Amino acid sequence: MKSGKIRGPFMYHTIWILVLLLTPGAFLMASEGNLPRLVPPDRVGAWTRSAPAPEAVTAETIFDYMNGAAELYLAFQFRGLDVWRYAHNDTTITVEAYEMGSPEEAFGVLSQDLGGEHVGIGQESLYAGGLLRFWQGRWFFRILAEVETAESRAAVLDLGRALAAQIPAEGRRPKLLELLPREGLTSESIHYFHTHLCLNSLYFFAVENVLHLSGQTNAVMGDYRLENQSASLLIVQYPNATSATMARDTFRAKLLANLALTPEPIELGRLESGEWIGLRLDGRYLVLAFRSRSRDLCERLLKAVILTKRGTQQ
């Protein structure tokens, strides 16, 4: 994973002032490094934007801004964050526009939690309780009304539409997601990520990074319900087969050392808790089925992952 590009606050604000002075009313503007800049409306419903320019948050300042969750954004090639605030009487709406390294990374941020009402904004959107989250191109948005009312909901959705309209719909969900078998997959359980920190925020395997996850790995995870049984499936794509094999060996050694496993290629074992776990190593992919009371479902899911296409590994 590439490191995030850091924008200097001085340069940023200079460009912003020039944009506003020279081209009033413009929406999507070219600025530093041809990165698009967004201009949300001055007013939405009864809410008025508090300042003309956004608060600019960089990779250096995001820890202060977040008060403790910056890593979850930095793990997806975070480039920068613009924050606008709208006020009406004592209520506020906060607009956060996160610029990520690619559309796949923007989806990755959203996929950390796919719960909520689909409201048809951007390339994929979710709304619940006053909070709208969506991705469009390489941007991820969070628009939060402090107090949810019919009026604030309408304002939040209008803001989302106005911002989404300024960005071309480019890119799509990560291709790796296509490896998750469709049958029985719970759509809101899908996650795309790279690092151990992200995995641990979704499912806790171990303190140690036993799967050797890093910025160089891509991973997808999903939950399945089939015939009254459930399981989770994790697919990790490593840079090469050697690193995948090393990760598999570490996982087996650290967590399954005394567990009787069926022989490769589908390794299955039963934990003391009664749950089954299954592993499958195939080239640069490691596939895990877990969190299941069903041996059959684990085996079925592991076999259902199609890792080669016309004889070529995906």
Next chain:
Amino acid sequence: MSDWRQVTRRDFVRDSTLAALAAGSVRFSFAAEGDKSIVALVRDEKAIGAGNVVDAATVKKMVEEAVKAVTGESNASAAWKKLIKPNDVVGLVTTSAITPTHAEVVAAVTDGIKEAGVPADRIQEVQRKKDAAAQCTALISIPGLKTHRLTGMGTVMKNYIMFGSQPARSFHGENNAKLGSIWLEPTVKGKTRLILVDALAGAYEGGPQKDPKYVWNYNGLIASTDPVAAETIALKIIMAKRKAVKGEEWEISPAPLCVAAADKEYKLGTSDPAKIALKAIGWEKDILISA
């Protein structure tokens, strides 16, 4: 080796850094009932109403009930005098994220401290003000009830994260187990007189960024002089809420190792439910835990 969490726990216990930190620690003295730490859970259905409007008078009564239960005193004034001395310099450690500490709770606590004889100019908010906290002789920790995507629990142990000598992010992920070490740093060590978890509203998933779909009104306060016991009860309530929402066990990720570690490694209190005397007072509907 066939249970991941046992494995990870053993790995955790082997951590030499933790062992070294624990070596110099001492167990604080707590309000106790026999050999049990007292935790008061006070709830009132009128505390928070439509539009999330907080009833300040109700909250004040709840705070008074909480300190009475924790100290065993029959009136609130005596209870506060047992917790705070007139010559104390008192720091209030509140929360601003996800489920912020309600101003009405802070106001009730401030009134109580004044009743103990401390003038207003010696009571201050010290969250994120390490130097100010260092000057205090007494701290009241008033966190919001919540989870955290990077530390598991984001309530009691994490409330002092800005007082640590290490950057806050060094306690994220599996390192949340080390949050208890902060409580042994000079800025705060031995100063905490009361933990009062603002559980008027709680967040049972996510964090630290607010996601309203995971926030619910619990109408409660959790009070103890034992931080680990308070965190243990908070965790039980959150786990029960998660189970109620999902219809099955729903574990927190990352695992909130900080709770057991605060007990076993840093000796800050007890995480053993058998060693906690829970005093439930008031509204029982949807309490999610039994005394």
